[in-house]
Amino acid sequence: MISTLEEKPHVPAAPRKRRVPGWAVGMISVAGAVLLLSTTSYLTGFPQMTSSGTTQTAVRLALPILLAGLGGLWAERAGVVNIGLEGMMIMGTWGAAWAGYQWGPWAALVAAVVFGSLGGLLHAIATVTFGVNHIVSGVAINLLGAGLTKYLSTLLFQPLSNNPRQSPPVQPFDTFSAAGLSDWLRELENEQRVIISDVAGILGGLVTGVSPLTMIAILLLPLSYFLLWRTRFGLRLRSVGENPHAADSLGVKVYLHKYVAVIVSGGLAGLGGAALVLNPGQLSYLEGQTGGRGYIGLAAMIFGNWRPGGLLGGAALFGYADGLQLRSGGEVVLGLVYGVVILLGVIVVWQLYRRKWFSAAAAIVVAVLMYLLYITLDEIPGEFVSYAPHMVTLAVLAVASQRLRMPAADGVVYRRG
Amino acid sequence: MSSSTSVGTDEHPAVVLTGITKRFPGVVANSDVHLTVRRGEVHALCGENGAGKSTLMKILYGMQPPDEGTIEVDGEQVRFRTPSDAIKAGIGMVHQHFMLADNLTVQENVVLGAEALHGIGKKARARIIELSGRTGLNVDPGVLVEQLGVADRQRVEILKVLYRGAKVIILDEPTAVLVPQEVDELFETVRGMQAQGYTFLFISHKLDEVRAIADSVTVIRRGTTVGSADPKTVSSRQLAEMMVGSELPSPETRESTVTDKVVLDVKGLRLLAPDGTRPILDDIDLVVRSGEVVGIAGVEGNGQTELVEAVMGMRKAGGGTITLLDKDLSKLGTLARREAGIGYVPEDRHRHGLLLTQPLWYNRILGYQTRKPTSKGVWLDIDGAKKDTERIVADFDVRTPGIDVPAAALSGGNQQKLVVGRELSGDPVLLIASHPTRGVDVGAQALIWDEIKRARAAGLAVLLISADLDELIGLSDTIKVMLRGRLVADADPSTVTPEDLGSAMTGAGSTSAAVHETATVEEGEN
Numbered sequence: 001m002i003s004t005l006e007e008k009p010h011v012p013a014a015p016r017k018r019r020v021p022g023w024a025v026g027m028i029s030v031a032g033a034v035l036l037l038s039t040t041s042y043l044t045g046f047p048q049m050t051s052s053g054t055t056q057t058a059v060r061l062a063l064p065i066l067l068a069g070l071g072g073l074w075a076e077r078a079g080v081v082n083i084g085l086e087g088m089m090i091m092g093t094w095g096a097a098w099a100g101y102q103w104g105p106w107a108a109l110v111a112a113v114v115f116g117s118l119g120g121l122l123h124a125i126a127t128v129t130f131g132v133n134h135i136v137s138g139v140a141i142n143l144l145g146a147g148l149t150k151y152l153s154t155l156l157f158q159p160l161s162n163n164p165r166q167s168p169p170v171q172p173f174d175t176f177s178a179a180g181l182s183d184w185l186r187e188l189e190n191e192q193r194v195i196i197s198d199v200a201g202i203l204g205g206l207v208t209g210v211s212p213l214t215m216i217a218i219l220l221l222p223l224s225y226f227l228l229w230r231t232r233f234g235l236r237l238r239s240v241g242e243n244p245h246a247a248d249s250l251g252v253k254v255y256l257h258k259y260v261a262v263i264v265s266g267g268l269a270g271l272g273g274a275a276l277v278l279n280p281g282q283l284s285y286l287e288g289q290t291g292g293r294g295y296i297g298l299a300a301m302i303f304g305n306w307r308p309g310g311l312l313g314g315a316a317l318f319g320y321a322d323g324l325q326l327r328s329g330g331e332v333v334l335g336l337v338y339g340v341v342i343l344l345g346v347i348v349v350w351q352l353y354r355r356k357w358f359s360a361a362a363a364i365v366v367a368v369l370m371y372l373l374y375i376t377l378d379e380i381p382g383e384f385v386s387y388a389p390h391m392v393t394l395a396v397l398a399v400a401s402q403r404l405r406m407p408a409a410d411g412v413v414y415r416r417g
Numbered sequence: 418m419s420s421s422t423s424v425g426t427d428e429h430p431a432v433v434l435t436g437i438t439k440r441f442p443g444v445v446a447n448s449d450v451h452l453t454v455r456r457g458e459v460h461a462l463c464g465e466n467g468a469g470k471s472t473l474m475k476i477l478y479g480m481q482p483p484d485e486g487t488i489e490v491d492g493e494q495v496r497f498r499t500p501s502d503a504i505k506a507g508i509g510m511v512h513q514h515f516m517l518a519d520n521l522t523v524q525e526n527v528v529l530g531a532e533a534l535h536g537i538g539k540k541a542r543a544r545i546i547e548l549s550g551r552t553g554l555n556v557d558p559g560v561l562v563e564q565l566g567v568a569d570r571q572r573v574e575i576l577k578v579l580y581r582g583a584k585v586i587i588l589d590e591p592t593a594v595l596v597p598q599e600v601d602e603l604f605e606t607v608r609g610m611q612a613q614g615y616t617f618l619f620i621s622h623k624l625d626e627v628r629a630i631a632d633s634v635t636v637i638r639r640g641t642t643v644g645s646a647d648p649k650t651v652s653s654r655q656l657a658e659m660m661v662g663s664e665l666p667s668p669e670t671r672e673s674t675v676t677d678k679v680v681l682d683v684k685g686l687r688l689l690a691p692d693g694t695r696p697i698l699d700d701i702d703l704v705v706r707s708g709e710v711v712g713i714a715g716v717e718g719n720g721q722t723e724l725v726e727a728v729m730g731m732r733k734a735g736g737g738t739i740t741l742l743d744k745d746l747s748k749l750g751t752l753a754r755r756e757a758g759i760g761y762v763p764e765d766r767h768r769h770g771l772l773l774t775q776p777l778w779y780n781r782i783l784g785y786q787t788r789k790p791t792s793k794g795v796w797l798d799i800d801g802a803k804k805d806t807e808r809i810v811a812d813f814d815v816r817t818p819g820i821d822v823p824a825a826a827l828s829g830g831n832q833q834k835l836v837v838g839r840e841l842s843g844d845p846v847l848l849i850a851s852h853p854t855r856g857v858d859v860g861a862q863a864l865i866w867d868e869i870k871r872a873r874a875a876g877l878a879v880l881l882i883s884a885d886l887d888e889l890i891g892l893s894d895t896i897k898v899m900l901r902g903r904l905v906a907d908a909d910p911s912t913v914t915p916e917d918l919g920s921a922m923t924g925a926g927s928t929s930a931a932v933h934e935t936a937t938v939e940e941g942e943n
Contacts (some may be wrong), residue, residue: 232532235521239529242518249480249516250530250577251501408520 014052026309033316038198040339048328050198052189055205058214058328060279062319063217064089064290066295067272069304069311070224071116071265076306077228078261079241080127081411083138086294087145088119088266092273094149097285098156100170100277108170109213109274116270117263119145124262128255131413144293150287155390157285167285169279178207213275220268225308236260241407252415269294296389305404322389330379333388337374341367429492431456431585432477432508437486439472446472447640454585459617461631461648463624465660465859468907469640470620471513471576474587477618478510479503480530487766490585499686503531509583511574513590517534517562523573524558531581535879548579551613553606567717568599568604575606586610587618595715597886597919622660624653624732636660655786660859674708675894680878681705681728681847686737688723697723699902701737703880705847710869710879712893712910713887716922722764725851728880729761730754742846755784760845764837764852764882766829770836773825777817778806780824781839788843809838820914830861836866851882866892886915900924 041049048054068085075082082088095115100108119141126137154164161168185204189197228234239247240257249255274290276282296318303317304310325333344367351360380388430453444623447469454460458650464470475481477488479497488495490506497503500510516604517526528534528541535541545558554572562573571591572890578586588607592600607617607630621627627634628648635645636659643659681704688698697720705711715721726732730751746754755761761784763769771780781802782791790801806820813834817827824832833853840848850869854862869892873879883889889896890910898906898921906921 230537232537235525235529235532235537239525241519243516244522244527246516246518247529248508249500249512251499251504252530351652405520408518 022307022309031311034199034202035195036339036343038195039342040335041198042194043342044335044338046328046332047192047201048199048332048334049324049339050201051185051327052201052204052208052328054323055202056209056318056323058320058323059206059214060275060281060301060319061322061326062315063214063275064293065300065318066221066315067217067275068269068294069301070220070297070308071120071268071272072208072298072301073224073265073306073308074228074237074261074268075120075123075265076122076301076410077241077407078237078258079244079407079409079412079414080123080258080262080265081134081138082120082123082262082265082269083295083298084134085138085265085269085298086122086290086292087138087142087274088116088123088269089273089276089290089294089297090142090145090149091119092116092270093277093285093289094152094167094273095270096274096277097167097170097195097371098152100274101135101160101168101284101416104171104306105173105213105278108278109216109271110206112270112274112277113267114270116273116292117267119270120263120266121259123266124259127413128258129401131415133413134411149285153285153287161284165287167277170283170285172278172280172283173211173213175209175211177209182208188310211278213278217271217275220271220310221312226307238407240414241409244412254416255382258414259285264284269297272297288354292390302406306406317391318389322394325385325388330385333380333385334374334377336388337380339369341374344370418562422675422685429456430454431491431747432618433489434473434477435487435489436475437476437483437488439481439483445640447476447483450637450640450642450710451588452635454616455633456584456616457611459611459619459630461627461634462621462622462637463620463622463627463634463656463660464637465622468637468660468858469636472640473590473637474510474589474618474620478508478587493922503568504531504581504583507582507584508587508721509578509581509585510587511571511578511589511591513593515570515574516575519563520561522559522561523554523556523565523576526573527577527580534574534580534582535770540848540894545576545580548576551579551606551610558857567594568602570778571595572606573602576876577924584614585616585618587620589620590622591619592621594867594884596718596922597916598923600626624656627656673894674874674876676707676709676876678707679704679886680707680742682738682740683728684738684740686727686739687735688720688727688732689735696735697902698727698734701902703897703904705875705880707846707878708873709895710881710893712881712883712889712896713899713904714883714889714896714908714918714922715899717884719899719922720808721899722851723902724899725761725764725849725880725882728754728849729759732848751789753782753850755843756787758844760840760843760848762833762840762848762850762853764855766832766836771824771832774823776823777810777815777820777827777835778803780835781806781809783839785843787840796799805842809835809842813868828858830857833857834861834864837868841868841877845877847878847880849880849882852884854885854888857861886918890915890918898922909933 018236037050041047047328066090071088072082072084092112092115095111096108097299099111123137123141127134131155153167157167158164182204185200185207188200189204191197196403228238236247240254244254272293273290277285300314300318301311303314304312321336324336344363348363348367351363432454434450434452437447438445438448440687450473452462462470472481476483479500479502482498488497490508495506503661508636524542524545527545528537535544542558549555552572552575554569554576556569562570565573573584595603611617619627631648633645634648634651636643636656636657638660646656646659646866683701683703686698686701687696690697701724703711713724715720723732727734730746730749734747741757741759744757746757749757767773782797785791786797789804790798792798803820809815810817810820815827815831815834815838817831824835837853853865853869857865869879881889881892890913893910896908896910896913896918897904898908898918900922908918908921
């Protein structure tokens with residue numbers, strides 16, 4: 001009874017799959033998103049969907065989310081879940097307003113970073129040194145941030161603004177527009193030509209009325225990528241989030257790297273707070289101003305699969321949803337539903353191609369429901385519209401979180417030995 | 418494997434440990450340990466689990482400071498405060514449990530902590546490719562570690578050590594996770610590297626392997642070195658008796674107690690991977706009779722865990738029936754299946770068997786919360802649980818200061834004895850034992866084997882999953898080989914050798930008459 005089995009002996013090395021490089025995925029996604037928006041805007045007849053005004057608002061609203069998400073990225077790549085981003089962001093808003101009304105916008109940025117970092121330091125002490133559960137510590141920091149700033153603003157802002165919930169006005173940044181380019185794009189946008197005008201609108205929004213803070217935030221993204229993925233420090237930091245025991249056995253200072261990561265995380269969240277305070281629409285501290293953007297930032301990062309590129313996509317999505325509802329209201333947000341139907345159509349075709357029958361069927365059902373919603377409603381009710389970004393967060397996370405890969409030791413308290 | 422390779426007599430030994438003592442609260446892990454490793458040799462350190470091998474190696478690798486004693490490397494006395502000090506002195510360690518970050522690439526894992534040598538970019542990559550050849554690793558440095566198999570992960574670990582310029586390499590139980598063929602490959606790598614001048618400290622309690630690879634052997638027992646031996650003249654039995662200090666246990670079962678009464682009958686059991694693409698369990702048919710031990714052999718990750726979890730109801734099977742004594746279990750939950758008479762020794766007692774922070778008597782209740790003697794109607798019977806825990810502690814020789822200490826305070830062997838004792842308590846008709854003696858000392862192993870044999874003689878049906886092929890062959894009445902979710906071969910434990918089983922497990926085909934292929938070629942998909 002000697003015979004060979006039907007399967008071959010195992011091959012030691014799995015052949016490497018040919019993968020599309022990350023930058024190409026990014027470019028394709030951007031192109032796809034622009035194409036989707038242009039098509040939707042054309043088919044629904046809402047040019048506001050791709051106007052430069054909407055884009056400008058979207059960028060302003062995406063900034064705090066982007067910065068909070070970056071903060072989350074730093075902490076979680078080092079293995080510390082930072083649900084306290086919201087609290088650190090609140091501390092950042094207060095710091096920005098306090099320094100901003102006295103010494104101008106640059107001081108506001110510095111103070112926001114310092115205040116946010118203090119929140120991060122607290123989180124690091126609790127989670128890294130004392131091994132407190134990351135969620136418990138994070139929630140505590142959220143409560144602390146809200147309570148502390150309430151106290152401080154009653155103490156310091158009320159005498160000046162006669163309102164315990166608001167700071168005196170803060171001096172804004174000067175904004176810049178790309179000379180020539182900005183005007184040319186506006187002309188192109190006004191010609192209302194399919195696709196070209198849409199692209200011009202989106203680009204125009206990106207290069208018009210840019211504040212230094214926007215540039216800093218946009219630069220922080222590639223900078224974070226470079227630091228975390230292309231330097232020795234970043235490799236060590238990520239290894240701490242993947243397998244701290246292994247890192248420790250190789251002489252990596254686990255606690256130090258976690259501390260640095262969480263403090264930077266707090267600083268970035270604080271900067272996100274400054275972006276809210278220095279937003280041209282408000283220009284002061286307001287109680288409850290963050291409105292859960294710390295959490296949305298965290299969600300954007302999770303949506304982005306703990307990668308900077310994906311995080312940018314998440315922040316842009318939430319910022320855009322928010323910007324659109326602010327600029328244009330319920331009618332146009334309903335147009336977005338139409339866009340979702342188109343997107344689902346593409347997904348259906350893709351899933352059918354990959355022979356994922358169940359996913360395809362689910363996508364068809366959702367698409368039909370969305371379409372019924374679109375043709376039966378005239379506009380989305382106002383109460384609901386302002387909640388659009390949160391709904392988008394919920395929907396996106398429910399769908400996207402199926403295939404995500406978080407750092408292996410994320411949220412695990414590490415003890416030496 | 419010549420011991421004469423560059424073993425210089427005029428040079429200093431590579432490593433000398435003198436009078437090492439290390440105390441932990443309540444235990445002396447090492448006392449007065451002496452060890453001399455000559456340059457260019459493979460030196461084996463043997464001892465039971467818990468004998469203090471690991472502590473000693475942690476001291477040599479700078480992870481823990483010794484309380485007393487000195488370490489000399491190349492004739493110079495050294496003091497290691499951290500592993501980096503040891504690395505600088507040319508000592509590297511390959512841990513038993515791999516110290517790899519799965520989501521980082523091979524290159525990132527290798528250069529981590531040693532970025533100062535060649536950076537983290539192209540130069541490092543070139544160096545890694547250059548060193549890969551020495552370890553037999555044949556993958557691109559840009560591949561994620563999670564895509565590698567066990568043997569390749571181990572090569573990455575060795576590569577890490579080489580990259581740091583280690584000359585003395587500690588291999589901590591390197592064969593525990595490998596099948597025999599992979600062990601042979603590892604040994605070839607070790608010999609090749611030995612010829613290039615590397616020194617190895619090989620930690621193991623598998624004596625045949627020690628005798629096959631080592632140039633000299635030091636035996637450690639209860640924290641102290643009890644002697645050295647020449648592996649060429651000493652027998653495995655003599656070595657083992659040095660390790661244990663007494664007569665040896667054996668998993669051997671003598672006469673067959675198999676009856677005709679079918680206890681567990683699994684028919685056509687199927688399970689799909691979560692992504693729905695490939696089957697994890699593919700049409701499994703399995704019968705376990707009263708008084709019979711059915712062993713499942715297989716390289717880890719071929720579906721054994723899922724088979725057990727599907728039978729226990731911890732995973733929802735995709736199809737097929739599971740019958741226990743003519744009762745259909747297929748639709749029942751885990752608790753109901755346990756109540757129907759299945760005892761379960763899980764493969765990872767920390768994840769599934771015990772609540773480490775809870776006292777022993779509390780752990781006695783787990784899984785028996787609806788049954789006597791740990792419950793009365795809807796109420797838990799704390800007194801009954803405590804009383805029965807006392808019984809288990811006495812009958813199964815669980816060494817513990819009391820039944821109120823948390824389970825975490827017990828050693829692995831005693832935890833396992835508690836789990837086995839509990840699972841044999843509810844009058845089970847079927848015992849599912851996944852790696853019942855993994856990570857336990859020889860004493861506990863002997864006791865667990867004896868208890869399984871006794872229960873079998875009393876008519877218990879046992880489904881045994883183990884990576885320890887000697888255990889599998891010794892205890893089982895029938896062995897089935899599992900490969901990629903199928904039972905592909907039967908083996909007769911009275912004639913099969915571990916090597917034959919190993920071949921069948923990797924799917925390399927069998928050369929032995931003791932292994933019968935059972936799977937017929939059905940479809941030509943792969």
